Amino acid sequence: MEKIEELKRIIDEAERICVFTGAGISVPSGIPDFRSADGLYNQDSGYNVRPEEIISHSFFLRHTDMFFDFYKSKMVYPGAEPNVAHKYFAELERAGKHVSVVTQNIDGLHSAAGSSEVYEIHGSVLRNNCTRCGKFYDASYVMNPDNCDGNIPLCSCGGIIKPDVVLYEEPLDDSVVSGAVSAIASADTMIIIGTSLVVYPAASYVRYFRGRNLVIINLEPTQMDSIANLAIYEDIASVVSKLK
Numbered sequence: 001m002e003k004i005e006e007l008k009r010i011i012d013e014a015e016r017i018c019v020f021t022g023a024g025i026s027v028p029s030g031i032p033d034f035r036s037a038d039g040l041y042n043q044d045s046g047y048n049v050r051p052e053e054i055i056s057h058s059f060f061l062r063h064t065d066m067f068f069d070f071y072k073s074k075m076v077y078p079g080a081e082p083n084v085a086h087k088y089f090a091e092l093e094r095a096g097k098h099v100s101v102v103t104q105n106i107d108g109l110h111s112a113a114g115s116s117e118v119y120e121i122h123g124s125v126l127r128n129n130c131t132r133c134g135k136f137y138d139a140s141y142v143m144n145p146d147n148c149d150g151n152i153p154l155c156s157c158g159g160i161i162k163p164d165v166v167l168y169e170e171p172l173d174d175s176v177v178s179g180a181v182s183a184i185a186s187a188d189t190m191i192i193i194g195t196s197l198v199v200y201p202a203a204s205y206v207r208y209f210r211g212r213n214l215v216i217i218n219l220e221p222t223q224m225d226s227i228a229n230l231a232i233y234e235d236i237a238s239v240v241s242k243l244k
């Protein structure tokens, strides 16, 4: 309980908070970390593919149908709603604090909760564009089998629709990255939630933080705990419920 009190004090005193989130914050919304998902076993070819390989740019080009097979079953959760943790940080903002969110998640739940300054460094499943003409499509269009050839969503022009999700082998969006970096650099408090900080580039972002208090909330210890002012090893939904 002492750690919760300490966290409460840090948040009360903070003026500019940057929340950095990973898969852990969306687990209470029913979204598992796709990196822990099983790969895709293809019966025809008889080989097993790791998730990291499936969600790569070259795999998308070579095996578009298998990509969407995995993508639709493991990465898109149309019914998912923001949970108490997403809502808590949106409420803090409404209460008058400056709160920015930098997230590795692609579920769009921080914006759905009402946070206004969100940097989705790995993109979002909610945005999709035709690879030929650029036309925008939402997630429900992409998920609707009527709009697909097999599993592959097609534009009205016949082009393949690609999710605005950063795949392995693809660069991050420069403007999102620079927004995220300046949000981190200008914060007096950084709260890192639900990420083991081993996935690039999460760990490298922390070094831009120059503020007073660095807090890490994760189920398991991370390699950054030694530089944190406070580390809490607990589910974020449970931490937030105690803060209220």
Ligand code: ZN
Residues within 6 Å of the ligand: 130, 131, 132, 133, 134, 135, 155, 156, 157, 158, 159
């Ligand atoms: Zn098109």
